[in-house]
Amino acid sequence: MGLKLYYDLMSQPSRVLYIFLKQCKIPFEEHKVVLKKGEHFMPKYEEINPFQKVPALEHNGFKLIESVAILRYLCREFKVDDHWYPISSKNQARVDEYLEWQHNNTRLHCATYFLVKFLIPMIKGKPARPENVTKCEGHMIECLDQLENIWLKNKLFLTGDKISIADIVGACEVEQPRMAGFDPREGRPQLTAWLERVAEETNPHYDEAHKYVNQIANNYLGIPPHSLSLLQCDRKSLQT
Template sequence: MKLYFDFFSQPSRALYIFLKINKIPFEPCPVALQKGEHLTKEFKEKLTRFGKVPFIHDGDFKLAESVAIVRYAARKHDLDSKWYPKELRQQARVDEYLEWQHNNTRTFCALYFQKKWLVPMLTGEQPSPDRLKNLEKNLVQGLNEIENVWLANSPYLAGDQISVADIFGACEIEQPRIAGFDAAEGRPVLSAWLEKVRKETGPVYEEAHVSLNKLVQKTKEQASKAK
């Protein structure tokens, strides 16, 4: 199985970590998003029709969408672990978060990061203050739901054990740090959970976040110079 990914992509990092810690064999195939490799006609025709990462090639079978790939890999390799359990209700709890996060954690974190950091970096154009204020409001609301709803009665997003839901959640929540927004600040429950995820998925988690952490440090240095 070939995994096409870029560590700049949140679901790419999550899927890479999931496959590695479950010892599911794959051939890493990096894609340079910042160089626009995914935008070419040849890329879409030969690799994936959607022009996005992550995706896999398993022989002649091509599959996109990170959550679909998690389920495919788990079934193919008969995975039965805390990361993606077979037991009906436990699996349903994991799936509950994976489905919820698309229009919540993922959307709010990604949009803020894109408008605050990515678009200005690519175009030199700054977002309007009102637009950014609304995006931050949505981001804060989504993070508060993680703090006060998902983690209110359990140490992890899908219950008492860590799972792939936590990997996906953590990778999304890391992304706004590049734009200077620390989701853990002022949220002690979320902060403790994030540290547990980092620790329990290490050292693969650190490997997948090396590039992100370098960008975070660069953002901090630029902000310090601007003061």
């Protein structure tokens, strides 16, 4: 049966796993779950993930539905370079430190801004409330500034001088608000250089995974969100 990845590249965690598997040359079957078609709500997929979200992994009948848990599992089960998730207890703890922090910071605030500014208005067919956008943007900016001034201070990557799974997780979340017209790189040279390093270390897979993000971001200005058909999916499509 081997390894199966259920994913949609519109999902940040899906992009993380896609990039990691490709970069580490771990063979897997690609099972695309198209969110805009509601395929994650189909009974067949509910058997894979009862929460009806992406991504999900199946390995010889063993199923996992949380992206961070999946990353750690892949690092244990397959032969990958040590820098991704170090064997050293202290170095591994540094990676875990960011992975735990990001749930209520990078992921929460970048994803919420994207939802409030772009996805919810597109679904409802009417503009977002400016006060809601401003509030969410403020939280996101504070988080991005923490990446710039704390996590990336005097470091090439989030946890040291070598790329780890934490960097792919962080980068994919930071890329998401670009689809809502926000440039996280502006005024943040450390963050900008870090994103470039992550892309350089993982290309061509990084660019492949972000093809829809780049397309929507490039077309966003001057186009009403509800006219962008790539994201015609339900709010319940939130990823894990």
